[in-house]
Amino acid sequence: PKIRKMLSSGVCTSTVQLPGKVAVVTGANTGIGKETAKELAQRGARVYLACRDIQKGELVAREIQTMTGNQQVLVRELDLADTKSIRAFAKDFLAEEKHLHILINNAGVMMCPYSKTADGFEMHMGVNHLGHFLLTHLLLEKLKESAPSRVVNVSSLAHHLGRIHFHNLQGEKFYNAGLAYCHSKLANILFTQELARRLKGSGVTTYSVHPGTVNSELVRHSPFMKWMWWLFSFFIKTPKQGAQTSLYCAITEGLEILNGHHFRF
Numbered sequence: 001p002k003i004r005k006m007l008s009s010g011v012c013t014s015t016v017q018l019p020g021k022v023a024v025v026t027g028a029n030t031g032i033g034k035e036t037a038k039e040l041a042q043r044g045a046r047v048y049l050a051c052r053d054i055q056k057g058e059l060v061a062r063e064i065q066t067m068t069g070n071q072q073v074l075v076r077e078l079d080l081a082d083t084k085s086i087r088a089f090a091k092d093f094l095a096e097e098k099h100l101h102i103l104i105n106n107a108g109v110m111m112c113p114y115s116k117t118a119d120g121f122e123m124h125m126g127v128n129h130l131g132h133f134l135l136t137h138l139l140l141e142k143l144k145e146s147a148p149s150r151v152v153n154v155s156s157l158a159h160h161l162g163r164i165h166f167h168n169l170q171g172e173k174f175y176n177a178g179l180a181y182c183h184s185k186l187a188n189i190l191f192t193q194e195l196a197r198r199l200k201g202s203g204v205t206t207y208s209v210h211p212g213t214v215n216s217e218l219v220r221h222s223p224f225m226k227w228m229w230w231l232f233s234f235f236i237k238t239p240k241q242g243a244q245t246s247l248y249c250a251i252t253e254g255l256e257i258l259n260g261h262h263f264r265f
């Protein structure tokens with residue numbers, strides 16, 4: 001139990017309530033994203049579950065509505081592997097909503113076999129970084145109009161092994177599924193730092209997080225990782241525990257001074 005507690009560590013203890021606030025969480029139909037969305041709804045925010053599979057999203061929205069009593073949990077289609085889908089999501093959202101206070105760029109893929117997005121980007125870089133980069137860019141004016149507002153980018157400790165290989169960005173010269181994930185997670189952090197720099201004084205702040213090692217579907221593409229996660233399932237975080245760092249960065253008061261910083265555990 002001591003080891004488990006040590007690995008689970010940080011809890012978001014903020015008592016902030018969010019009535020009247022609007023949040024978007026990508027990849028909110030399962031894992032860390034689902035628990036993040038649930039907690040934001042629990043605190044009274046209107047929460048958009050941005051999911052590539054609408055049916056999975058609707059099931060989760062109903063579950064969150066029932067658990068929290070908050071009916072303002074909405075599902076919208078967003079496939080981060082297709083810039084057309086990202087643009088359509090943003091267009092509809094901007095037409096529908098006056099405000100956006102919290103954007104949580106959470107969705108992610110890990111160790112998938114070599115493949116490309118609809119626009120020809122290597123899948124990890126395309127979904128984990130470039131898709132969120134475009135989404136954030138398209139929603140930026142709305143975030144500025146809604147300031148104070150925040151963007152949380154869910155990265156990973158895996159960024160330590162990441163490198164930005166500009167001569168091989170699409171993995172066409174060489175490809176390693178594990179390293180491709182690491183590169184995309186480094187991109188999440190570099191994006192956060194530069195976004196913070198460019199948004200200084202705008203009232204929009206941004207943070208990157210490592211959620212810890214979390215028992216989720218992220219390992220779906222790797223039988224070895226699946227086995228590891230199963231073997232150590234008692235020691236690694238639950239998705240609810242994994243959501244704490246994202247929630248901390250999204251709602252804790254007075255965090256503006258740490259704009260652009262990376263938070264872990």
Ligand SMILES: NC(=O)C1=CN([C@@H]2O[C@H](COP(=O)(O)OP(=O)(O)OC[C@H]3O[C@@H](n4cnc5c(N)ncnc54)[C@H](OP(=O)(O)O)[C@@H]3O)[C@@H](O)[C@H]2O)C=CC1
Nearest residue numbers: 027031032052079080081106107108156213214216217218
């Ligand atoms: N679990 C862990 O130990 C760690 C996780 N992270 C990060 O946490 C974040 C959440 O992962 P986690 O909850 O663990 O993993 P899950 O696999 O459980 O959830 C990932 C979510 O991303 C969605 N997603 C994947 N591809 C796309 C796409 N093309 N368009 C839209 N949504 C997509 C998935 O949708 P669908 O269900 O339809 O596939 C799912 O909702 C990721 O960014 C991951 O890198 C970081 C460090 C450790």
Ligand SMILES: CC1=C(/C=C/C(C)=C/C=C/C(C)=C/C=O)C(C)(C)CCC1
Nearest residue numbers: 155156157158212213228229232235236
């Ligand atoms: C060695 C070891 C572990 C492995 C941790 C790993 C391999 C973490 C990988 C994290 C990833 C891939 C994050 C995704 O972004 C466990 C399971 C904690 C149990 C204790 C011993």
